Each structure stands twice: as structure tokens, then as C-alpha cells.
Ligand code: SF4
């Protein structure tokens with residue numbers, strides 16, 4: 001006999017923001033008059049009501065243990081009325097209306113190994129992708145790259161000495177997360193996927209794998225009497241999109257998956273329109289746990305920008321002013337033909353497929 005449905009649908013979704021806001025934030029929501037930066041890593045917001053709220057920003061190592069979260073929560077209880085928040089770049093921010101709490105909070109954070117900074121014209125922490133810990137297709141541990149780079153840029157996080165803010169990203173595959181940034185470190189595959197024909201038919205949905213390819217390089221085929229897929233290697237752009245759909249098309253390789261550096265991206269409309277990043281270094285070794293070649297190149301680029309950029313110029317704007325020739329001269333990076341995309345080969349590198357992808 002059919003039973004009557006008695007349960008109710010539970011709505012899912014994010015909580016209301018209000019319950020998490022610091023009381024001073026909540027009271028003055030949308031009614032802030034101005035803000036200033038009394039020192040690197042500290043923001044002072046002043047509301048129309050006269051209320052003042054200090055925000056102290058500190059770096060974390062991105063993949064934090066429960067112990068570290070508890071330690072940070074203890075600091076929030078001691079100095080910030082029990083409130084803290086994480087930024088999209090994995091900084092942690094504490095808010096307090098009490099100016100006397102700011103210096104002791106900074107001292108406690110630094111004693112615990114969390115540098116305070118990342119505001120104004122500094123190098124803020126890196127927005128990066130999930131890496132080995134959470135995703136099934138990464139060729140590199142993006143979190144590890146981010147930690148290694150930020151260790152090398154410790155000074156530039158804690159001091160506001162750049163011409164303008166510097167935003168960095170890392171991406172552990174070529175096709176998904178990540179984004180435009182002043183400097184981005186992105187995985188670069190250098191050869192087509194290797195196909196395991198023995199298991200492909202059992203583990204992959206072939207039509208959707210074919211549809212994944214942006215240049216229509218994947219074709220159905222038969223190998224040893226079994227249905228399988230093949231790649232037209234002349235068309236393949238080594239993007240790795242098929243690997244995400246089909247684990248039998250492995251593209252990650254300890255030797256042939258490299259890292260590349262792109263520069264000059266910008267999301268904001270301030271002064272100049274948003275811009276796309278350009279490739280300036282490629283084929284860098286993907287060598288955990290510290291990726292020293294990547295950090296070294298980033299330091300060179302940032303040193304040249306710091307020395308030559310004018311106040312308020314973002315990295316891409318600095319390059320636009322001095323030109324790419326001088327960029328390569330001043331950073332000492334080698335320039336080669338692979339860094340030029342003049343669209344002459346658009347017929348073979350653009351998306352020519354009419355497949356619908358999801
Ligand atoms: S960038 Fe690619 S590999 Fe890295 S987390 Fe995102 S989808 Fe996964």
C-alpha cells in the first residue's frame with residue numbers, strides 16, 4: 001500500500017550573509033564613507049555613522065589543517081569579537097572596531113607564521129586551483145606551486161612597494177579553473193594524450209569524449225576488435241580536455257607536462273579595459289616540491305616591473321607602455337616564435353567543431 005509522503009523538501013543554498021558579518025559591518029552595511037590603509041595588511045573603514053572598523057589581512061598556506069583553523073579562530077576570539085573571513089586568495093581577515101587590538105593581533109599572527117600584508121600595491125596571495133588534493137585531472141599540485149612562490153615573494157606580500165596591486169594565479173590544467181591575472185602559472189602539456197585502448201570502451205562515454213575536443217581531433221575507431229578512439233595528432237592542441245571526460249586518454253606525464261608563465265591579464269576596467277594574458281615563458285620543469293625555476297622567473301618579472309612601472313600602472317599596462325621588446329630585454333627572458341599567435345593558423349587552432357559541449 002502506498003504510504004503518504006510526510007517529509008518536506010529541505011531548501012539548500014548559502015546561508016544569509018547577515019549572520020556571519022561582524023556587528024559593526026552589519027550595522028553600517030552599504031553606508032561606508034571612506035577607507036584608508038594605515039599600514040600594509042591593515043584597512044581602516046569609516047562609516048557615515050562615525051563607526052570605525054579595522055581589518056587585518058594575513059596569508060595562510062592555503063591547505064590548512066584543523067589545528068591551524070582552530071588557532072586562527074582563537075585569535076579571532078581574542079582580538080576580533082570572534083569574527084574572521086577567508087578571501088578568495090586564501091588570505092584570512094580579522095575585523096575589529098578596537099584600534100588597540102590591531103598591533104597585538106599582528107604580533108600574534110606573525111608569531112604564528114602568518115605574514116600580514118596583501119593590501120594596496122603589494123603582491124597579494126595567489127588565487128589558485130585545487131591541485132592533487134581535490135581534482136581528478138591536475139598535472140601539478142597548484143597549492144604547492146602557490147606556497148613555493150609565495151615563500152619566495154614573502155617580502156612583496158608584506159610591503160606595498162609595487163607600482164600597483166599584483167594579482168597572481170596558478171592553474172593545474174590548461175582548460176578549466178584559473179583566470180586572468182597580472183602573472184599566471186599554467187600547466188602546459190607538450191604532446192597528445194596516450195590512449196589505453198584496452199579499457200577505453202569500459203570507462204569512457206565515447207560520444208561525449210569526442211564532443212569534448214575543441215578542434216575535433218578525436219575520431220571513433222576499432223582496435224583489436226574493440227571500439228575505441230583515436231587522435232589526429234596534427235590537429236591536437238594538447239589541451240587535455242579529453243582526459244577530463246575519459247581517464248583512458250591520459251595526458252599528464254612527469255616529463256612532458258610542463259609549466260608556462262603568462263603575464264599582463266587584467267579583470268578590472270580601471271584606466272584601461274580588461275586584457276588577456278600573453279605567454280612569456282614555457283617548458284619550465286614541473287618539479288615538486290618547490291618548483292624553483294618558476295619562482296625565480298616570477299621574481300625577475302616582478303623586479304623589472306617594480307623598477308620600471310609608474311605609479312598605478314598594472315603589469316600589463318607597464319608592458320603596453322614600454323612594448324614587448326623591452327619587456328623581454330628588461331626581464332632577461334628568452335623570446336621565441338611559440339610566443340606569437342598571429343592567428344595565421346586559426347583554421348587549425350580555432351574551435352571548428354559544431355558539437356554542443358557542456
Ligand atoms: S585547473 Fe584543472 S586540474 Fe586544476 S582543479 Fe581546476 S579543473 Fe582541476
Ligand code: SF4
Pocket residue numbers: 192193212213214215216217218231235236237238239240241242243251
Ligand atoms: S581534447 Fe585536446 S588533448 Fe584531447 S585530442 Fe582534442 S585537442 Fe588533443
